[in-house]
Amino acid sequence: MTPLVSVLLPAFDAEPTLVPALQSVRRQTEARWECVVVDDGSEDGTPRTAEAAAATDDRFLIVRTPHRGLAAALATGLARCRGRFIARMDADDLMHRERLARQVGALEADASLAAVGCHVRLFPRAQLGRGWRSYERWLNAIDSVERVRAEAFVECPVAHPSLMIRRELLVEFGYRDRGWPEDYDLLLRLLARGHRVGIVARRLLAWRNHPARISLTDARYAPASFTACKAAFLAAHFLAGVEEYDLWGYGATGRTLRRALLAEGKRPAHVVDLHPGRLGQTIHGAAVVAPDEIPRLPRRPLVVSVAGAGPRRQIRDALTAMGLRELDDFVCAA
Known part of the structure; x- marks a missing residue:
């Protein structure tokens, strides 16, 4: 049988x-x-x-x-x-x-x-x-x-x-x-x-x-292999057709993903951050902006790269309140 x-x-x-x-x-x-x-x-x-x-x-x-x-x-x-x-x-x-x-x-x-x-x-x-x-x-x-x-x-x-x-x-x-x-x-x-x-x-x-x-x-x-996998699929799909994206988060998680996406030909135009010492600065050519500036930025795909389910939940809520749609306008990628 x-x-x-x-x-x-x-x-x-x-x-x-x-x-x-x-x-x-x-x-x-x-x-x-x-x-x-x-x-x-x-x-x-x-x-x-x-x-x-x-x-x-x-x-x-x-x-x-x-x-x-x-x-x-x-x-x-x-x-x-x-x-x-x-x-x-x-x-x-x-x-x-x-x-x-x-x-x-x-x-x-x-x-x-x-x-x-x-x-x-x-x-x-x-x-x-x-x-x-x-x-x-x-x-x-x-x-x-x-x-x-x-x-x-x-x-x-x-x-x-x-x-x-x-x-x-x-x-x-x-x-x-x-x-x-x-x-x-x-x-x-x-x-x-x-x-x-x-x-x-x-x-x-x-x-x-x-x-x-x-x-x-x-x-x-290993963690680096997982990140390489994420970056390859992000580049091929969510970031397909663009060279620049905006990146929310520049802790260890965000820095690692930025490097992996750079290897796929994708670079951040802006880095969204809450750290007062970073606001107004540039990181690898990307201007650092506060979250409330997002609605005034040119529309680009937004990658949220923040560790921790709680902070990601808060960011999702904030972006949704701005009228952005998850998986269309932004994606979370730890």
């Missing part, structure tokens, strides 16, 4: 966490699944652990490849997926038992949705610092198609191990390795083409945070 959902699960040296990850797939209330486990050239007991699961449940399919990295492993696994929907999963995470059922339900209820994510719970809790807890709160505050799109340049608004996507779209877009996160790249390409990505607003994924996680050890997932 053809499965309804293909769980696409790459694994590299994941022996310590793979058993509970696969058990969480097995206990799903939606039973019409297959799980394609791609062993990316592991040197530990990952292949043996995966084969043991397949020996007791033929819904597990094991694919072994030489070690080529995550994007290649995902592409290899995708070619073996047969389900109408593809659910991403990592070898160190845990699914809530209703994850597949609820995400399938969301996609079947709304044919306009290309994909859905869900809320997450980072664990183990004792090891989470303030930054990770703040990130979790931000991620779990995203609860609609509109919020996914509005937050897309702040950070990746969908935890990729929580993604479920229609198979035909993932086959069309695929995974690619551009030197930045392949999951963020996929999401931004989907949004750039006008596809709607929603959120099932329940914590359906336990997302393991540990020092060996690939997002913490691989340069493709």
Whole structure:
């Protein structure tokens, strides 16, 4: 029988966490699944652990490849997926038992949705610092198609191990390795083409945070790589057709994004700032102005690059009160 959902699960040296990850797939209330486990050239007991699961449940399919990295492993696994929907999963995470059922339900209820994510719970809790807890709160505050799109340049608004996507779209877009996160790249390409990505607003994924996680050890997932990804998509879409834009914020976040956009041929004409020592000055040729001067400036795309959800909320409210529209006139990009 053809499965309804293909769980696409790459694994590299994941022996310590793979058993509970696969058990969480097995206990799903939606039973019409297959799980394609791609062993990316592991040197530990990952292949043996995966084969043991397949020996007791033929819904597990094991694919072994030489070690080529995550994007290649995902592409290899995708070619073996047969389900109408593809659910991403990592070898160190845990699914809530209703994850597949609820995400399938969301996609079947709304044919306009290309994909859905869900809320997450980072664990183990004792090891989470303030930054990770703040990130979790931000991620779990995203609860609609509109919020996914509005937050897309702040950070990746969908935890990729929580993604479920229609198979035909993932086959069309695929995974690619551009030197930045392949999951963020996929999401931004989907949004750039006008596809709607929603959120099932329940914590359906336990997302393991540990020092060996690939997002913490691989340069493709470093902050600079995320910024390069944002800048490339901003330049190609929101800032397409212009060389100059206005930049709100010149702290560390704004400075980093300015440099990345400069590499894409985009430079700020004005910097909007509240610091009294900067007002009336110039920064790299851009005049520094106060927020209340925005309505008198020549109309240009405005990029808000400010850290912190609270300050961004205040800026959004202020710009909306000026008659500017988010995603048309301005975008937030942390």
